[in-house]
Amino acid sequence: MTDNNLSESNLTDLPVAVSSVIGVSQYLQIATFDVENSYAYNTLAATENANPLFWDDAVAQELTSGRILPPTTLSLWMRPHYWEPGAEGEQVALQVHFDLKKIFELPEAVMTDNTIIFYEPVRAGDRISNSQVLKSVSGPKTTKLGSGRFWVIDVEFKNQHGALVGIESYTGFGYRRDQEGAAS
Amino acid sequence: MTAEVRLLLGQVAVGQSLPELAIDVTPTTVVLGALASRDWRPMHHDYKFATERNGVADIFLNTPNQAAWFERYVTDWAGPRARLGRMKFRMKTSVFPGHRMVFTAIVTAVSTDSAGCGWVSIDVALSVGAAEADPSSYVVASTCEVRLALPDSSTDNPWSRSGEQWVP
Known part of the structure; x- marks a missing residue:
C-alpha cells in the first residue's frame, strides 16, 4: 500500500534489528x-x-442496519489505556514506531503522512485486533526539526469475525534536535 | 425514507468547490480531540512538553483528530449517504491553539467503478493562520486526498456494499 516518495535505505545500511x-x-x-x-x-x-x-x-437503521462508529475513529480502538493494573511505563499504540526511535536513538518523532482505507464499518460491541508491518526506512535525513530518518508503518485492523475493517499507513520522522540538550 | 439524499453523483463535477469551513482552534479543541481519540501523548495536552521537549510553538492537533476533522468536512457537504473509502493526508506544519483552521476543497475526479459504485475524489486543504490575520496570509498546514462514495440515485446506498462490491 505504501506509495510514499521516501528514498528508502539500502537494507544493508540498516541494523539487522530493523532490516530483519x-x-x-x-x-x-x-x-x-x-x-x-x-x-x-x-x-x-x-x-x-x-x-x-x-x-x-432511524437514519442509522436505514443506511447501516444500526449504529456504526465514525470511520476515522478506526485507530482509537487499539490504543492502550493510559494506565492499567500491572502495566509499567508508558503504554504506546504503535510499538514499531517506538522500537525504531529506540534502535536509532532518536528521542523525538512526528507523523508526517497518514493514509486510511476503510472497509467494513465498525459497530458497538465489536472487538478489534490489529498488527503492524514496517514497510520502509529512509537513509539519514535532515529537516527543520532536526536530523533523523523517515519510516513507513502499515497497520491492518480486523473485527472479531476476521473481517477487514481498515488499513492505516503512517509515515513517521524520528529525529534528534540539532540543538541537543533540550531533547534528551 | 429517513436518511437525507443530500448529494448524488450526477450533481458533482470536476473542478467543483466545496463550501469553506472555518474553525477557531483553542487548547480545548486540541485536548478534546486528542482524548477523544485516546491519544495520551503529552505534546497534545502539555504545553511545556510540546515547547521545551518537542521544540514546537504549543500543543498541537493530533493525527487521528485531523482525520476526524477531514471526515466531518466532506460529509457535511455530501450527507449521511456518502461513505469514506480512503483518505491520504500530509501534515506540513502543526495546528496550534490561536490558529483559525480553514478547510477548502475541490473535486478532482468523478467516476463509477466496475462494481457500479460512484466515487468522487476531493483534494482538501487545511490552512491556518492567526484568527485576526488576513486570510491571504494563511499557510497550508495539511492536505488530504479523499475518495468518497456517493449514491447515484435516491435509492442507492453505498453503505450497503461489502466484499467485492466495495473497492475503496
Missing part, C-alpha cells in the same frame, strides 16, 4: 475493550460533526 523486520507482521494485538458509542460522541463533539448517521437511530 521489514515486511514482517508484528505485534498482533486484540483490543482490551469492546467498541462503544461513547467514543463516537467524544469524536463527534470534538469535531462538531452533526452527521445524522451517528446521531439518529
Whole structure:
C-alpha cells in the first residue's frame, strides 16, 4: 500500500534489528475493550460533526442496519489505556514506531503522512485486533526539526469475525534536535 | 425514507468547490480531540512538553483528530449517504491553539467503478493562520486526498456494499 516518495535505505545500511523486520507482521494485538458509542460522541463533539448517521437511530437503521462508529475513529480502538493494573511505563499504540526511535536513538518523532482505507464499518460491541508491518526506512535525513530518518508503518485492523475493517499507513520522522540538550 | 439524499453523483463535477469551513482552534479543541481519540501523548495536552521537549510553538492537533476533522468536512457537504473509502493526508506544519483552521476543497475526479459504485475524489486543504490575520496570509498546514462514495440515485446506498462490491 505504501506509495510514499521516501528514498528508502539500502537494507544493508540498516541494523539487522530493523532490516530483519521489514515486511514482517508484528505485534498482533486484540483490543482490551469492546467498541462503544461513547467514543463516537467524544469524536463527534470534538469535531462538531452533526452527521445524522451517528446521531439518529432511524437514519442509522436505514443506511447501516444500526449504529456504526465514525470511520476515522478506526485507530482509537487499539490504543492502550493510559494506565492499567500491572502495566509499567508508558503504554504506546504503535510499538514499531517506538522500537525504531529506540534502535536509532532518536528521542523525538512526528507523523508526517497518514493514509486510511476503510472497509467494513465498525459497530458497538465489536472487538478489534490489529498488527503492524514496517514497510520502509529512509537513509539519514535532515529537516527543520532536526536530523533523523523517515519510516513507513502499515497497520491492518480486523473485527472479531476476521473481517477487514481498515488499513492505516503512517509515515513517521524520528529525529534528534540539532540543538541537543533540550531533547534528551 | 429517513436518511437525507443530500448529494448524488450526477450533481458533482470536476473542478467543483466545496463550501469553506472555518474553525477557531483553542487548547480545548486540541485536548478534546486528542482524548477523544485516546491519544495520551503529552505534546497534545502539555504545553511545556510540546515547547521545551518537542521544540514546537504549543500543543498541537493530533493525527487521528485531523482525520476526524477531514471526515466531518466532506460529509457535511455530501450527507449521511456518502461513505469514506480512503483518505491520504500530509501534515506540513502543526495546528496550534490561536490558529483559525480553514478547510477548502475541490473535486478532482468523478467516476463509477466496475462494481457500479460512484466515487468522487476531493483534494482538501487545511490552512491556518492567526484568527485576526488576513486570510491571504494563511499557510497550508495539511492536505488530504479523499475518495468518497456517493449514491447515484435516491435509492442507492453505498453503505450497503461489502466484499467485492466495495473497492475503496
